[in-house]
Amino acid sequence: MKIYEICFSPTGGTRKAADILAGELSTEIQNIDLTDSTADFNNISLTQNDISVIAVPSYGGRVPEPAAKRISAIHGNGSRAILMCVYGNRAYEDTLAELQDVAKQAGFRVISAVAAIAEHSIARQFAAGRPDAQDQACLAGFAKQIQAKLSGGDTSEPEIPGNRPYKKSGGGGMVPKPTKDCTKCGLCAEKCPVQAIDRTNPGNVNGSACISCMRCVSICPRSARKINGIMLAAVGTMLKKACSVRKDCELYI
Numbered sequence: 001m002k003i004y005e006i007c008f009s010p011t012g013g014t015r016k017a018a019d020i021l022a023g024e025l026s027t028e029i030q031n032i033d034l035t036d037s038t039a040d041f042n043n044i045s046l047t048q049n050d051i052s053v054i055a056v057p058s059y060g061g062r063v064p065e066p067a068a069k070r071i072s073a074i075h076g077n078g079s080r081a082i083l084m085c086v087y088g089n090r091a092y093e094d095t096l097a098e099l100q101d102v103a104k105q106a107g108f109r110v111i112s113a114v115a116a117i118a119e120h121s122i123a124r125q126f127a128a129g130r131p132d133a134q135d136q137a138c139l140a141g142f143a144k145q146i147q148a149k150l151s152g153g154d155t156s157e158p159e160i161p162g163n164r165p166y167k168k169s170g171g172g173g174m175v176p177k178p179t180k181d182c183t184k185c186g187l188c189a190e191k192c193p194v195q196a197i198d199r200t201n202p203g204n205v206n207g208s209a210c211i212s213c214m215r216c217v218s219i220c221p222r223s224a225r226k227i228n229g230i231m232l233a234a235v236g237t238m239l240k241k242a243c244s245v246r247k248d249c250e251l252y253i
Contacts, residue, residue: 001049001050001051002030002046002047002049002050002051003022003025003026003028003029003030003050003051003052003053004029004030004031004032004046004050004051004052004053005018005019005022005029005030005031005032005052005053005055006032006034006052006053006054006055006071006074007031007032007033007034007053007054007055007056008034008035008055008056008057008064008066008067008070008193009035009055009057009086010035010057010121010193010213010214010215010218011121011213011214011215011217011218012218013057013086013088013118013119013121013130013131014055014056014057014084014086014118015055016118016131017055017084017086017116017117017118017131017135017139018053018055018084018086020131020135020136020139020140021053021082021084021114021116021139021142021143022053024139024140024143024144025051025053025143025146025147032044032074034056034066034067034070034071034193035191035193035215036193037066037192037193037194037195039070041070041071041073041074042073042074042075044073044074044075045074045075045077046074046075046076046077046079046108047077047079048077048078048079049079050079050080051079051080051081051082051150052076052079052080052081052082052108053081053082053084054071054081054082054083054084054099054103054108055083055084055085055086056071056084056085056086056095056099057085057086057087057118057121057213058085058086058087058091058092058093058095058115059211059212059213060093060167060169060170061091061092061093061094061095061166061167062093062094062095062098062166062167062169063085063095063098063099063102064211064213065169065211066193066194066211068098068099068102071099071102071103071106072102072105072106073106074106075106075107076103076106076107076108076109077107078107078108078109079107079108079109080108080109080110080111080150080155081103081108081109081110081111082111082112082113082114082146083096083099083100083103083110083112083113083114083160084113084114084115084116085099085113085114085115085116086115086116086117086118087115087116087117087118088117088118088119088120088121088122088123088126088127088239088243089117089120089126089127089130089242089243089246089247090120090126090239090242090243091242092115093162093163093167094162094163094164094166094167095115095162096113096115096160096161096162096252097160097161097162097163097164097166098162098166099113100113100160100162101164109155109157110157110158110160111146111149111150111154111155111156111157111158111253112142112145112146112149112158112251112252112253113158113160113251113252113253114139114142114249114250114251114252115249115250116131116135116139116249117130117131117135117247117248117249118130118131120239120243121213121214121218122174122212122214122227122232122235123232123235123236123239123243125236126239126243127243134248135248135249138248138249138251139249142249142251142253145251145253146253149253158252158253159252160252161252173212173231174212174214174227174231174232174235175205175207175210175212175227176205176214176216176217176225176226176227177203177205177225177226177227177228178202178203178224178225179224179225179226180224181222181223181224182202182203182220182222182224182225183222183224184201184202185221186199186202187219187220187221188202188215188216188219188220188225189202191215191216191219192215192216193211193213193215194209194210194211194213195209196209196210196211197216202225
């Protein structure tokens, strides 16, 4: 039996939550990075004895399209899957339901799921510092529940909330641009999950391809990529009421 962590985490928040849960299940984890635009996910094939933590962020209450496509290419072959969606303390809406459908279509058996919270990838003042110690304790306890379920031979599928059809997917719209501090090192273009940034001119961004994941902002060594300040302030104002009260992990087993 192998434990896989199949994760789409452009800014690292989803990875932090997935690492906590997977780490409680095993000390030996095989990582599959769904942000790698060069990987051939069709070559990944699991066995019935394997277990995966499949983790994605919630973008507007949906699974990011590239993450869904890359999960769909993996051969689950009846292996067991623990689903995780991570959101910035607003709402995850249909993300888990969509992830459930994508995973099952790829051949995974869904045995549990969790909606966890991490720092908002755009308005970073919301859920700052999460997952925190309280989240870690919750996920550690959830891992024990999963282990007990597996030990008992129970592979039943939990009831997972969400709507079908899913809510309409919203456009990204928040396209980061380089500042005068940009040295054109090319790291943002190299690491962009959807290759939306021109490698020779990082100021040239394919706005229709960009998914507003903020990977380029988070990894720039000179902090030289930014979102329009007026747009960023507007997002903060829009989210303030919905994100003001702490939300906790929701567990489905």
